[in-house]
Structure formats: structure tokens, C-alpha cells
Amino acid sequence: MSLREISQSNFFQKVKIDRAHIDVLFQSLKNRGYSLVGPKISEGAIIYDFLDVVDELPIGWTDEQEAGTYRIKQREDQTLFGYNLGPHSWKQFLFSARKRVWQGQKTSEGSFKTVQEIATQSQRYAFIGVRSCELHAIQIQDRVFMNSQYQDTEYKQKRADNFIVAVNCGQAGKTCFCTSLNTGPRVSQGYDLALTEILDSGTHYFVVESGSERGLAVLQELPCQSVSNNDLEAVDKCIEKAVGQMGRAIDTTDIKAFLYRNYDNKHWQKLEERCLTCANCTMVCPTCFCSKIEDTTDLTGEYAERWQTWDSCFTMDFSYTHGGAVRASTQSRYRQWLVHKLASWIDQFGTSGCVGCGRCITWCPVGIDLTEEIKALKQAEREAKNGEN
Ligand code: SF4
Ligand code: SF4
Structure with a gap:
């Protein structure tokens, strides 16, 4: 039929x-x-x-x-x-992950003319x-x-x-x-x-x-x-x-407000000792979208290309502005990633930046698990409120 x-x-x-x-x-x-x-x-x-x-x-x-x-x-x-x-x-x-976005040939006046692909x-x-x-x-x-x-x-x-x-x-x-x-x-x-x-x-x-x-x-x-x-x-x-069979869980109740009020949570320091800033978590993440643009020339300087490549908020160069990187420490880069995923993404795009696929947990070489980090941040907030540290 x-x-x-x-x-x-x-x-x-x-x-x-x-x-x-x-x-x-x-x-x-x-x-x-x-x-x-x-x-x-x-x-x-x-x-x-x-x-x-x-x-x-x-x-x-x-x-x-x-x-x-x-x-x-x-x-x-x-x-x-x-x-x-x-x-x-x-x-x-x-x-x-990597693509050429422009190519140019030097003209007799010294500027570059776009070579049409x-x-x-x-x-x-x-x-x-x-x-x-x-x-x-x-x-x-x-x-x-x-x-x-x-x-x-x-x-x-x-x-x-x-x-x-x-x-x-x-x-x-x-x-x-x-x-x-x-x-x-x-x-x-x-x-x-x-x-x-x-x-x-x-x-x-x-x-x-x-x-x-x-x-x-x-x-x-x-x-x-x-x-x-x-x-x-x-x-x-x-x-x-x-x-x-769901192996992990995360309590997203009030997650945005929780992360915004916890910029100075002591637990971020613990990431300093563990995170390798290898950027694996962002490369495997299906929602991460950051990229960088690089210009290169050949040895003669007559021919130039512009390439777009995936980048990550975990690299030092990613936040480089005049005079240095805005997020120089490991903890500041991990915090930027987690707060963006689960909080500021909501302000930016009206949705969470995490879909719960778990890839960042599996493919982190040192096994950092965002669901556990959220629990630890909540615990640290409770302890700070109770004056336990
Ligand atoms: S994969 Fe793990 S070690 Fe590598 S940057 Fe992400 S959290 Fe840090
Ligand atoms: S669990 Fe969330 S943050 Fe991690 S890779 Fe999947 S979508 Fe990205």
C-alpha cells in the first residue's frame, strides 16, 4: 500500500x-x-x-x-x-571550520584588487x-x-x-x-x-x-x-x-539570575587549577559559533588571502584588544563560557545556548562537567550566605 x-x-x-x-x-x-x-x-x-x-x-x-x-x-x-x-x-x-573568504592581487598602485572566485x-x-x-x-x-x-x-x-x-x-x-x-x-x-x-x-x-x-x-x-x-x-x-536513561541533569530554575549574581563566586577559582583552556568543549559544542579572521600574503607580498576559522572564548587571543587580553585568567574564560551558554545567551538570542547534548562533558580531557560546576557554584553560594568561608 x-x-x-x-x-x-x-x-x-x-x-x-x-x-x-x-x-x-x-x-x-x-x-x-x-x-x-x-x-x-x-x-x-x-x-x-x-x-x-x-x-x-x-x-x-x-x-x-x-x-x-x-x-x-x-x-x-x-x-x-x-x-x-x-x-x-x-x-x-x-x-x-575553515574557509577562505577573500583573495586579492596587488595592483601597480600598491593596493589589493579582489580576485573573483x-x-x-x-x-x-x-x-x-x-x-x-x-x-x-x-x-x-x-x-x-x-x-x-x-x-x-x-x-x-x-x-x-x-x-x-x-x-x-x-x-x-x-x-x-x-x-x-x-x-x-x-x-x-x-x-x-x-x-x-x-x-x-x-x-x-x-x-x-x-x-x-x-x-x-x-x-x-x-x-x-x-x-x-x-x-x-x-x-x-x-x-x-x-x-x-538520562545520565545528567541540570536545574535551570532561575539560572540566568543565579549566574549573573555569582560573578565573584569563589568556586570559579577551582577552574583555574583544572581547566586546560584547550577549547575542546567549544569545538564539539553544536551551538558555539565564534570565529576569527586572519589575513596572509604569499612570500612576494603580491597575493593576499583572508581566512575565517572557528575560534573559542577559551583562547587567550580571543579577547585580545589593544594592550592585552580582557580575559587573561583561566577562570575568567571558563566563567565567560558558562555564563554565556546558560545566561547571557538568553538575553542575546532569546534562548539558552545549551541543548544538553553532553559533548562538552565527554570530550573535556580532564572531565570538567558543567552540570557539576553549576551544583558546586550553588553550594559555594549557600556557604557564602551562611558565612562558612
Ligand atoms: S574542554 Fe575542559 S579543559 Fe578544555 S577548555 Fe573546555 S573545560 Fe577547559
Ligand atoms: S551540553 Fe550544552 S554546552 Fe555542552 S556541548 Fe552540548 S550544547 Fe554545548
């Missing part, structure tokens, strides 16, 4: 497809000219990269995470999306396997790059035709805390298709929901069956399991 026969009333439709038909989904997206990007195993991690066939997915693999620890291991089943999150986020495909066709990405927290992160970056006074034209172009195949999480990692930020684990917005992977008594299938007109058009090409109440219950059970 085709979906066309099931209903055409609107584009929010739910159907069931067999595991064996996921390759039809891949083919349908490729036929539309999309470059598929999704999870695959590389160098001991589940990363995001270009995909051609379903077999490249991390079939039968999962990951184990803790503060400062990440390992992949084989599962006992053959799930396609049975892992949590790896070190990559989707931002690297929308906001390049041959325009390349912008890539149309279909992201496969986007989790709910990651969808929220993409929407946060949309506000930064597309919905403000200064817009990133390349980002805007890539997002305009960016097909999203989301996946409801069937498990949560030990560093996940999306439930604290209301960003998951159930996919609720910003997707074209949302999949839930069900393995039950020897059957392996997906409940697929379309969330846009173009999502529905793809769904109409998949061999599908109608969903039963049992299937919908299986979806709920799968997501409830992930909620129950």
Missing part, C-alpha cells in the same frame, strides 16, 4: 517501513540531488561524514560515554541508530540521523547566522535546502541531559522526516513521520504500511526508555 492511498490530507503523516527499505529512502534523497551526510565509524568514533549506502551506517555499534571518556562497542543487535552522540555536530557542514554550486545536504537536541542546536545557530542584522550568506544558502531526517533517541548517554533543557529526546520540530527505530520480537522496522511537504513527498515513494496503536506504543516506549 502506498502512502498516497493512506491519506493526503496534510503533510504530518505517520507510516511504518521495513528496515530493508531504508535504502529506498537513501535513493529517493539522492535522486533529488541531495548529498547524504550521516553517522559512520572512523578512527574509533561515530562521526558525521558523507554517506553513499545504508551499510556505511554504524550498524550494530553503540558508544559509552562519561566525563572525559568515549568508547565505541558492538551491540548484540543490528540497529542502525543505536548510539548516542559522537564528537561531530552538524555545524561543520553549515558553518565551515569561480562560484561553485552550493551543496544540498540531507542530514541522516539528526537527534532532537541537535535540531534545537541547528535552530539556535539559525538565529545567529540568519535571523540577525548580520547574516552569513553561505550558511543561509545551505539551510535553505537542507533536508533533515531526524531520529528519536531510543537510548540516552551518561552525559546527556536534554530533558533538563526541554530539547529532547522526542523530535518535535524542524525536521522533514522523523524516524523511530523499533526492534521487537525478531522484527526490525521504522515508524516514520513526515514534518514538511518535501518530507511527505519522499515518504510517498517509500514502500510503507499504516501504523497500528501497537507501533505508536512502541515509539512511546522507546522514547521513555531514553528519558529514563
